[in-house]
Amino acid sequence: MxxxxxxxxxxxxxxxxxxxxCWRVVRGVDTRLPIAQAGPVGGDPVSVQNRTVAEWxxxxxxxxxxxxxxxxxxxxxxxxxxxxxxxxxxxxxLLQADTVALNLEVDPILLRLVLPVGHFLILGxxxxxxxxxxxxxxxxxxxxLIIFCLLVTLLDPSRIETVPLTLVPIFATNFVxxxxxxxxxxxxxxxxxxxxxxxxxxxxxxxxxxxVGTTVISLASTLLAGPLFFFQxxxxxxxxxxxxxxxxxxxxxxxWIRDERGATPIPRG
Amino acid sequence: MTGAAIALIVAWNVSTTLLALVxxxxxxxxxxxxxxxxxxxxxxxxxxxxxxxVTVIVPAHNEERVLHGCLDCLTRMDYPSDRYEVIVIxxxxxxxxxxIADDFAARHPFLRVIHRPDDAPPGKPAALLDAIDSSxxxxxxxxxxxxxxxxxxxxxxxxxxxxxxxxxxxxxxVPYNANANMLTKMLDLERRGGYVVxxxxxxxxxxxPQFGGTTGAVRRSALEAVGGWNTISLAEDTDLTxxxxxxxxxxAYVAGAECYEESPETWQVRYRQVKRWAxxxxxxxxxxxxxxxRATRQPLMARxxxxxxxxxxxxxxxxxxxxxxxxxMPAQVGETWASLSILTVSLTLFTGxxxxxxxxxxxxxxxxxxxxxxxxxxxFLFVSSFTSLLACNVGVIQLLKDKxxxxxxxxxxxxxxxxxx
Numbered sequence: 248m249x250x251x252x253x254x255x256x257x258x259x260x261x262x263x264x265x266x267x268x269c270w271r272v273v274r275g276v277d278t279r280l281p282i283a284q285a286g287p288v289g290g291d292p293v294s295v296q297n298r299t300v301a302e303w304x305x306x307x308x309x310x311x312x313x314x315x316x317x318x319x320x321x322x323x324x325x326x327x328x329x330x331x332x333x334x335x336x337x338x339x340x341l342l343q344a345d346t347v348a349l350n351l352e353v354d355p356i357l358l359r360l361v362l363p364v365g366h367f368l369i370l371g372x373x374x375x376x377x378x379x380x381x382x383x384x385x386x387x388x389x390x391x392l393i394i395f396c397l398l399v400t401l402l403d404p405s406r407i408e409t410v411p412l413t414l415v416p417i418f419a420t421n422f423v424x425x426x427x428x429x430x431x432x433x434x435x436x437x438x439x440x441x442x443x444x445x446x447x448x449x450x451x452x453x454x455x456x457x458x459v460g461t462t463v464i465s466l467a468s469t470l471l472a473g474p475l476f477f478f479q480x481x482x483x484x485x486x487x488x489x490x491x492x493x494x495x496x497x498x499x500x501x502x503w504i505r506d507e508r509g510a511t512p513i514p515r516g
Numbered sequence: 517m518t519g520a521a522i523a524l525i526v527a528w529n530v531s532t533t534l535l536a537l538v539x540x541x542x543x544x545x546x547x548x549x550x551x552x553x554x555x556x557x558x559x560x561x562x563x564x565x566x567x568x569x570v571t572v573i574v575p576a577h578n579e580e581r582v583l584h585g586c587l588d589c590l591t592r593m594d595y596p597s598d599r600y601e602v603i604v605i606x607x608x609x610x611x612x613x614x615x616i617a618d619d620f621a622a623r624h625p626f627l628r629v630i631h632r633p634d635d636a637p638p639g640k641p642a643a644l645l646d647a648i649d650s651s652x653x654x655x656x657x658x659x660x661x662x663x664x665x666x667x668x669x670x671x672x673x674x675x676x677x678x679x680x681x682x683x684x685x686x687x688x689x690v691p692y693n694a695n696a697n698m699l700t701k702m703l704d705l706e707r708r709g710g711y712v713v714x715x716x717x718x719x720x721x722x723x724x725p726q727f728g729g730t731t732g733a734v735r736r737s738a739l740e741a742v743g744g745w746n747t748i749s750l751a752e753d754t755d756l757t758x759x760x761x762x763x764x765x766x767x768a769y770v771a772g773a774e775c776y777e778e779s780p781e782t783w784q785v786r787y788r789q790v791k792r793w794a795x796x797x798x799x800x801x802x803x804x805x806x807x808x809x810r811a812t813r814q815p816l817m818a819r820x821x822x823x824x825x826x827x828x829x830x831x832x833x834x835x836x837x838x839x840x841x842x843x844x845m846p847a848q849v850g851e852t853w854a855s856l857s858i859l860t861v862s863l864t865l866f867t868g869x870x871x872x873x874x875x876x877x878x879x880x881x882x883x884x885x886x887x888x889x890x891x892x893x894x895x896f897l898f899v900s901s902f903t904s905l906l907a908c909n910v911g912v913i914q915l916l917k918d919k920x921x922x923x924x925x926x927x928x929x930x931x932x933x934x935x936x937x
Contacts, residue, residue, distance in 0.1 A: 269895055270698070278694045278704055278890040282666060282774035381699040381783045385902040392839075399844055416860045428875075431547070435879045436888055474843040477859055485898075493875075493895035501892040 269494040315443040319450035326454025334462040396474035406473030460488035547876040571653035579661035580612040594667040607643040664776040676768035683738030683765035687731040687773030702900035708881030719769035724822040729753030751796025758804040764813030794911025797829040832908040
């Protein structure tokens with residue numbers, strides 16, 4: 248059981264580190280938008296409203312995009328299912344392994360409380376340290392949720408006992424939303440053959456993220472139950488699956504894509 | 517818990533989940549319509565169009581940090597000076613706002629200042645009403661004091677009034693301090709999604725774009741026809757939008773009328789802003805939801821969409837409540853396949869609605885702006901979404917409290933961040 252705690256902790260730490268890395272990459276991107284400042288009003292040949300038309304004129308043909316989308320979906324599905332299967336085979340070995348917990352006897356109830364109480368303590372610490380930070384409302388909402396989950400569990404301690412769960416709806420929901428997300432991003436963002444190929448490569452990363460995330464959820468379900476499990480499920484789904492996918496897409500955008508319309512100095516009045 | 521109570525909770529959960537799903541689906545459909553739907557005609561005025569007389573109104577309450585920039589821009593407008601006036605309302609300011617406005621008035625004959633006395637009714641809507649009453653122009657244009665309007669914006673905002681059914685127009689707001697921090701980057705993304713895609717599609721499809729109260733214009737006769745300016749509402753712009761809609765008029769979105777604004781740079785300021793909007797918007801929901809659905813002069817799709825948009829500041833409360841119910845539910849109904857499915861969908865919606873629902877529109881907005889790299893900040897959208905979630909919920913509770921007590925919620929001015937004077 249200690250192994251599972253360590254795996255989930257490592258996964259959460261890696262997710263947090265990737266978010267920090269992503270912010271360090273994207274924060275320097277100048278996103279100020281130059282607005283239409285001058286020019287004859289009546290005779291402006293390319294009005295602001297027609298930017299999209301100009302953009303689409305340079306886009307690859309729709310059939311190529313649809314092909315890339317279909318390929319992307321297939322790759323995402325294949326990698327997600329394949330990697331899930333592979334990780335599923337490793338799971339019993341991990342559960343059986345005693346390398347970490349050798350000669351260590353810990354009360355199972357305590358082990359089950361390590362993650363939620365750990366989250367509570369970290370959020371409590373952040374609550375007092377980040378009052379002025381833009382992240383404070385995020386900390387506050389999550390602190391409220393974990394306190395709520397801990398209270399519900401406290402009122403009904405039997406809910407800490409795990410029961411076998413079917414994870415099919417969780418996997419299916421995340422899978423469908425990830426496919427939808429990826430298809431729309433491919434359709435909207437890809438403007439060249441290289442970018443379409445990059446989208447297919449990104450779909451493989453998305454599949455791997457989904458497989459790892461679902462495996463972590465599956466492991467957490469053997470450790471946590473009731474609201475505490477669902478809080479963990481939410482954290483992994485929101486930040487560990489979708490968040491990481493967007494981090495991957497962001498880094499691809501930041502590092503490889505060059506925009507047609509750069510930032511220009513903004514008048515300060 | 518009895519079986520009936522559990523059934524009631526499950527029914528509530530399923531129905532609100534469906535409602536949230538409809539909002540989510542709307543975002544995707546609007547984005548697809550933006551790219552594949554019919555293109556609207558531009559609202560560029562023809563060179564020989566007769567230009568109406570225009571009054572630009574700038575409400576200013578302790579705005580010495582930003583007012584100079586706004587007035588400087590307004591003195592350089594590409595609009596005939598004999599058909600153009602600017603009214604600055606110095607609304608009980610305690611700083612140098614009045615002196616700055618007076619200085620401009622002394623140098624520019626088309627600009628005048630109204631100094632509101634200390635005992636005047638408080639709040640921006642009341643201040644605007646004073647300016648409206650003291651002007652005679654048929655077209656009233658509004659800018660907040662932190663805005664930096666470009667020279668051609670007035671012409672663009674008044675152009676759609678050629679259509680007699682247009683009661684108000686709305687331009688696009690662009691934050692100039694997008695790079696300041698994570699929050700301003702997120703607000704910039706939200707603006708792109710909201711204006712470039714959502715407002716644009718609503719305009720193109722004959723739905724109801726929102727008149728936002730600033731970077732917008734109103735036809736005086738239309739305003740009078742729907743009962744004048746509402747000084748009580750905290751969302752007087754939304755209030756006017758829906759009154760125009762119910763009366764059979766239109767709001768036109770003018771994408772080319774772009775104007776810089778200052779985004780809040782701290783979560784506290786953003787929180788107070790969204791809370792104010794949530795109170796005002798939900799107040800409009802209570803008043804106009806049914807009349808909007810019954811506005812038979814408008815097409816059915818427009819009515820349905822306008823009613824759905826009214827729910828925008830209610831959905832965060834429903835989603836949070838849904839999540840809390842879902843988290844408590846399995847103990848009562850057992851951790852069955854069905855309860856797990858409901859919970860998963862609730863969790864996903866919480867994630868989707870809260871964190872990533874607007875990303876479809878944001879992505880399309882960034883592409884349309886030819887700034888695809890701006891989208892790179894989207895993983896951090898949770899920063900603004902949790903601020904909004906918190907503010908919306910507190911706003912809803914505040915509104916309910918005020919309704920029960922019969923109290924009037926006070927206007928809360930947005931703090932400015934531009935450098936010292």
